[in-house]
Amino acid sequence: MREQLAALRRRMTEEHVDAYLIPSDDFHGSEYVGDYFKCRSYVSGFTGSAGTLIVLQDWAGLWTDGRYFLQAAQQLDGSGITLCKMGEKDVPTEEAFLESALQEGQCLGFDGRTITARRFHALEKKLAHKNIHFRTELDLVGDIWPDRPALPAAPAWALELRYCGKSRADKLSAVRSALAEQGADLLLLSSLDDIAWLLNIRGGDVACCPVTLAYLAVDAAQAKLFVNTAVIPETLRQALAEDCVTLSPYFSVYTWAAEIPETLSVWLDEEKTNCALWNTLSARHRILSAPNPTYLPKAIKNPTEVANERTAHLYDGIAMTKFMFWLKSEIGKTAMTERSVSAYLEALRAQQPHYLGSSFDPILAYGHHGAIVHYSATEESDIPLEAEGFLLCDTGGHYLEGTTDITRTFVLGPISPEMRRHYTLVLRSHLALLNAQFLHGCRGSALDMLARQPLWQEGLDFNHGTGHGVGYLLSVHEGPNSFRFRSAGQDAVLEPGMIISDEPGLYLESRYGIRLENLIVCEERFENEYGRYLGFAPLTLVPFEREAIDPAMLSPRETEQLNRYHAAVREALSPHLTTEEQHWLEHATAPFPVHQAPDA
Secondary structure (H helix, E strand, O other), X not given: OOHHHHHHHHHHHHHOOOXXXXXXXXXXXXXXXXXXXXXXXXXHOOOXXXXXXXXXXXXXXXXXXXXXXXXXXXXXXXXXXXXXXOOOOOOOXXXXXXXXXXXXXXXXXXXXXXXXXXXXXXXXXXXXXXXXXXXXXXXXXXXXOOOOOOXXXXXXXXXXXXXXXXXXXXXXXXXXXXXXXXXXXXXXXOOHHHHHHHHOEEOOOEOOEOOOOEEEXXXXXXXXXXXXXXXXXXXHHHHHHHOOEEEEOOOHHHHHHHHOOOOOEEEEOOOOXXXXXXXHHHOOOEEEEOXXXXXXXXXXXXXXXXXXXXXXXXXXXXXXXXXXXXXXXXXOXXXXXXXXXXXXXXXXXXXXXXXXXXXXXXXXXXXXXXXXOOOOOOOOOOOEOOOOOEEEEEEOEEEOOEEXXXXXXXXXXXXXXXXXXXXXXXXXXXHHHHOOEEEOOOEHHHHHHHHHHHHHOOOOOOOOOOEEEOOOOOOOOEEEEEEOOOOOOOOOEOOOOEEEEEOOEEEXXXXXXXXOEEEEEEEEEEEEOOEEEEEEEEOOOOOOXXXXXXXXXXXXXXXXXXXXXXXXXXXXXXXXXXXXXXXHHHHHOOOOOOOOOOOO
């Protein structure tokens, strides 16, 4: 048994806690977290990015998803912790397990700063019939972690108006108008991307998302930023002060929350506020529970942001296309593994102007690994690439001009007719959504069927959303817009300026996977007596895999759509490539003949 697990149980005994829950989250619900917040890893020894540890006095279990089954099994071996494979038959959810394991009147503890108010309320409801006592103020892992890493403290910096397109003062004014409309006195923001967007600042405290650890309180006259003041340079401090934004120490938000006048009504987002803050404020104040007023404006990119994103995708397309050329030229000649080609692609991106880093952990999945939807190669799972089959490559980057996310499935050598047929079906699905035209008021859930129809007609499907919103130099996964026929709550009306991924796929377990992803931007088309019509334009500029396409399966319209996209890719990228790369791109984007499909 791990000593850390035994030490945690001793603290649980001292605090009379029967079960202790340790998620993977920081205090802000970030997708990635700094080392300071890796309490689950410290106790369990499992280092994957996703998972929840539940510790009882006589049992402990770690819940994680299919990406990490192999890694978790290895790292948990001999630890005294059981691997609970999420989604597998007879494996209960964390909430269902707690309901069955806890006895009447027992105590469940956790650090309330790491659990959202919504999740806490769901636990309360699930366990209410057992009269479970909650201890939400306990950082028991912090108590037993003698060399705990320091909080991230990367310098913050201002995103200039030429990149963000709207001033801090204008954004704050809009938030104050929303406060007045809702009849709330105060807004408290906890989500780091909302704060970064509102104040036009960026940082480096969270991997793959350039934000700064902070909370922000906004009222009718001023704003208070709770932050490590040492990370705010003097020029940024002065600029914030000019817009009536004052600074307070990061952890002082909890004291502030306990001391503000009881007469104030407070706007909180249950999904984005941790339960420690929620409980403190709801005990003394009227709470307006609603999505943050920054949520939708952040998703609707302004014209400056959209124009910049086109530049970012040009940079990204150059790097990706150079990578594609190199991969096809060197496969079978140069030793390659999933991790080594990932590093090569990262080096190509780093050569582009204004590149800041990856927008998420890269997915380079060869052969059967491609069938694992969110596979990410580790030292243990890394395998060599051979001159045959598919390589699924899902990567992205942050530039001053915006955020990218692209997936291509590359042919490394001979593939079967079935593989070509499946690739072409996924391509048809991608094109169907890319070329949709629809009335304003339509939601992503209504359009998802367009992408799935070519696959559904063949009795095939994929078990993930077809698309997610993408932030501007922020989180690569951003709501509230998405393409999901099972909407899962993020299903906003589509608006011009929203940037969304279009990424259908197909996954054959233990064989191969295919995913094709562009980022697309919602645009105005025209207006008539029926209303405003909208459509999408591609931002991503990377060729599809010609060798994997069966042109006989494409309708004339689909062929024209593909040819038009490839012509745009060729025109945009060719001036930035070597002569040899240009010649290869001409072939890779050569038009297919337009002919009638056999079943049309």
